[in-house]
Amino acid sequence: MSAAPTLAIIGGGQLARMMAQPAIALGLPLRLLAEAEGVSAAQVIPDQQVGDYRDLDTLLKVTEGCSVVTFDHEHVPTEHLHALEAAGHSPRPGPSALVYAQDKGEMRRILDELGVPCPRNAIVASLDEVESFGFPCVLKTTRGGYDGKGVWIVRSADDAHEAFEVAEKTGVRILAEELVDFRRELSALIARSPSGQAAAYPVVATTQRDGICHEVIAPAPDLDPALAMQAQEAALRVAKELGVTGVMAMELFETNDGRILVNELAMRPHNTGHWTQDGAVTSQFEQHLRAVMDLPLGSPEPRQAWTVMVNILGGDPEAGHLYDGYPHAFARDPKLRVHLYGKDIRPGRKVGHVNTYGDDLEDCLERARHAAAWFDGSLGNESE
Numbered sequence: 001m002s003a004a005p006t007l008a009i010i011g012g013g014q015l016a017r018m019m020a021q022p023a024i025a026l027g028l029p030l031r032l033l034a035e036a037e038g039v040s041a042a043q044v045i046p047d048q049q050v051g052d053y054r055d056l057d058t059l060l061k062v063t064e065g066c067s068v069v070t071f072d073h074e075h076v077p078t079e080h081l082h083a084l085e086a087a088g089h090s091p092r093p094g095p096s097a098l099v100y101a102q103d104k105g106e107m108r109r110i111l112d113e114l115g116v117p118c119p120r121n122a123i124v125a126s127l128d129e130v131e132s133f134g135f136p137c138v139l140k141t142t143r144g145g146y147d148g149k150g151v152w153i154v155r156s157a158d159d160a161h162e163a164f165e166v167a168e169k170t171g172v173r174i175l176a177e178e179l180v181d182f183r184r185e186l187s188a189l190i191a192r193s194p195s196g197q198a199a200a201y202p203v204v205a206t207t208q209r210d211g212i213c214h215e216v217i218a219p220a221p222d223l224d225p226a227l228a229m230q231a232q233e234a235a236l237r238v239a240k241e242l243g244v245t246g247v248m249a250m251e252l253f254e255t256n257d258g259r260i261l262v263n264e265l266a267m268r269p270h271n272t273g274h275w276t277q278d279g280a281v282t283s284q285f286e287q288h289l290r291a292v293m294d295l296p297l298g299s300p301e302p303r304q305a306w307t308v309m310v311n312i313l314g315g316d317p318e319a320g321h322l323y324d325g326y327p328h329a330f331a332r333d334p335k336l337r338v339h340l341y342g343k344d345i346r347p348g349r350k351v352g353h354v355n356t357y358g359d360d361l362e363d364c365l366e367r368a369r370h371a372a373a374w375f376d377g378s379l380g381n382e383s384e
Contacts, residue, residue, distance in 0.1 A: 004026075004027050004028050004029060005028075005029075005066070005067055005068065005293070006029040006030070006031050006047070006065060006066050007023070007028060007029070007030055007031070007066060007068050007069075007070060007289070007292070007293065008030075008031045008032075008033070008062055008063045008066035008068070008069045008070070008089075009030055009031070009032050009033070009041070009045070009069075009070055009071070009072060010033045010053050010059070010062075010069065010070070010071045010072065010073075010076055011033065011034075011035070011041075011053065011071055011072025011073045011075075012032055012033070012034030012035055012036070012039035012040060012041040012042050012048075012072065013039070013040050013041060013072045013073065013341075014040045014041070014341040014343070014350070015041075015072045015073075015268060015269045015285075016032060016040070016041035016045070016072035017040045017041040017043070017044055017045075017341060017342070018269070018277070018285045018339070019041075019269070019285045019288065019289060020041065020044045020045050021285070022283060022285050022286035022289055023289055025286070026286070026289060026290075026295075028289060028293065029047065030045050030047065031045075031047045031048070031049075031062060031063075031066060032045040032047065032048040032049070032062075033048075033049055033050075033051055033053060033058065033059070033062040034048050034049070034050050034051075035050070035051075035052070035053070036050060037050055040341045040342050040343055041072065043342045044342075049061065049062045053075065053076050053080075054076075054077060054080075056080050056083055059076070059080055059083075059084060060083075060084070060087060063084060063087075063089050066089065067088075067089060067090055068089070068090050068092055068292055068293060069084060069089050069090065069091045069092065070091075070092050070246060070268075070288070070292045071091075071093075071098075071268055072268065073268070074098060074101045074102050074266070074267065074268065075102070075144070076091075076098075078095050078098070078099050078102065081094065081095035081098060082095050090194075092194070092245040092246050092291075092292040093243075093244050093245050093246055093248075093267045094243065094245065096242075096243060097242045097243045097244045097245070097267060098267055100242055100265060100267075101265050101266055101267040101268075102143060103142050103143055104140055104141075104142045104143070104175050104264075105123050105142040105173055105175050106142075107264075107265055108121045108175065108177075110242065111238070111262055114237070114238065114241055116234055116237070116238060116262055117234075117259065117260065117261050117262065118261055118262045119138075119177045119178045119180050119253070119261050119263070120177065120178040121175060121176060121177045121178070122175075122176050123142075123173055123174070123175055123176075124139075124174050124175070124176045125173075125174070126164075127157045127160055127161075127164070129176075130154065130157065130160050130176055131157060133176045134178075135154065135155050135156060136153065136154065136155040136179045137153075137154055137176050137177060137178060137179055138151065138152070138153055138154070138176070138177045138178075138179055139151070139152045139154055139160060139163040139174055139175070139176055139177075140152075140174070140175045140177065141163070141166060141167065141170070141172045141173075141174065141175075142172050142173040142174070142175050143172045143173075144170065144172060149211070150166065151211060153179065180253045180255065180261060181255065181256055182253035182254060182255050182256065182261075183254045183255065183256050184205055184206075184207075184220075184254050185205070185206045185207070185208060185251065185252065185253060185254070185263070186203055186204065186205055186206065186220055186223070186231060186251075186252040186253075186254050186260065187203070187204050187206050187216070187249055187250065187251050187252065187270070187272035187273075188200070188201075188203050188231040188232050188234065188235040188249070188250045188252065189201040189204070189235075189247065189248070189249050189250075189270065189272065189273045189276075189284060189300075190232070190235045190236055190239055190247070190248055190250075191246065191247045191248070191284070191287045191288065191290075191291045191297055191300075192236075192239045192240065192244050192245060192246070192248070192291060193245060193290070193291045193292075193294050193295070193297060194245050194294045195294055196240075197296065197297050198236050198239065198240070198297070199282075199287065199297045199298070199299075199300045200232040200235065200236060200300060201218075201273065201276060201280060201284070201300040202218055202219035202220075202228070202300075202302055203219060203220050203223060203228045203231045203232060204216050204217060204218040204219060204220050204272055204275065205217045205220035205221060205223070206251070206272050210348070212311070212313070212348070212350065213271040213272060213311060214310065214311055215308070215309065215310050215311070215368075215369075216271075216272050216274070216275050216308070216309040216310075217306070217307075217308055217361070217365070218275045218276075218279055218302065218306070218307045218308075218309075219302070219306075221361065223254075224258070227254070227258070227260060230260060231250070231252055231260055234250065234260070234262070235248065235250040238250065238265070244267055245291060245292055246267065246268065246288050246291045246292045247267075247268060247269050247270065247273065247284050247287055247288040247291065248265065248266065248267050248268075249264075249265070249266040249270035249272055249273060250262060250264075250265055251263040251264040251265075251266070251272065268288070269284045269285055269288050270284070271311070271350075271353075274309045274339070274353050274355070275307040275308070275309040275355055276300075277337070277339065277355060278303075278307065278337040278355040278357060279302055279303055279304060279307025279355060279357050280299075280300055280301065280302055280303060280307075281298060281299040281300070281301050281302075281303060282297070282298025282299055282300060286298060287300070303357065304357040304358055304359070305358070305359045305361075306357060306358060306359070306360070306361045306364045307355060307356070307357040307364070308355070308356050308357070308361075308364040308365050308367075308368040309353055309354070309355050309368070310353065310354055310368040310369055310371070310372035311350050311352075311353045311372065312340070312350070312351050312352035312353055312354065312372050312375045312376050313347075313348055313349065313350060313351065313376050314343075314345040314346045314347055314348060314349040314350075314351045314376070315345065315347060315376045315377040315378065316345075316347070316377060317344070317345045317346065317347075319345075319377050322340055322345070322351060322352060322375055323340075325371075325374050325375040326338070328374055329354075329371045329374055329375065332370070332371075333356070333367050333370075333371060335356065335357070335358070335367075336354060336355075336356060336367065336371050337354065337355040337356070337357075338352065338353075338354050338371070338375070339352055339353050339354070339355070340352035352375065353372070354368050354371045354372050354375070355368070356368040356371070
């Protein structure tokens, strides 16, 4: 019996960290390229190197002996992904797919070509072109933005100056999109293997705060089944047409007039899928490993009627360690599931999340919100 192949992961954030546990269960060795000593994933993956993912020699060194390469983030230069392919490695997702998650302008172009409904959009190179596009609108850097960074809501030309200052400094293009009047945000999470097998998780409702995913409810309450199916079918179709391998999240707007519009694509495990760790038969992290290694996919079915995920955001760095929250949180709710990322606390930084599950949605929401607030200090950590 041959040994399991080693999978290389580029990027040492919490997504790579959360791949480690299912990899242990699968007997799948991991090798990590971490951006610095002691980052989140480097605390749990022993086979690691520290280096810059933008350096091709570093990428070739860390992937030596690894036929498959996957990613914690989407920022590896496209030309380096092609170079990895030329060296005999299989980046998953590959460069021809990942570019559409790396570049929002390219994403909008291909989705428009595929006839997938999106907000009205255009690449703009000047304030005059933004005015011609029309106010109010949203301006985005086509590359590099995440968690609300590189995004501006503009209602006049005066609001648009910062976006073009960033564009001039970084050399990225600016994408203008209509400001969508939406009821709520949704996410359709799917997985696809190189052999073409695919699986779709229930569509979830998401809540954002300051551009950061704050809360996820699985499945989305009161979602028209036809609209849920439309969202899943759109995600599966995009993954097939673009040749995506691994997990892909399609973030969506549900409009007030009953339509769905694609907001973003992420070709990796995603914050809106963290609920699957405790609420689905197969977590998104195990599913991603199965998919990129071309193993049969696991069931995406939910284990409970409802699962709620709430992010833990960093508060006062001097307020104590997150570990201090365990006695209260676990005593109050023995079914609570807590996932901490081993990150230094900074205000607004994602440092963990909690999951609750059960048959009563309001109970799940209250438990998850209380626990997350206790950990981030917004309840004051006072005894009840």
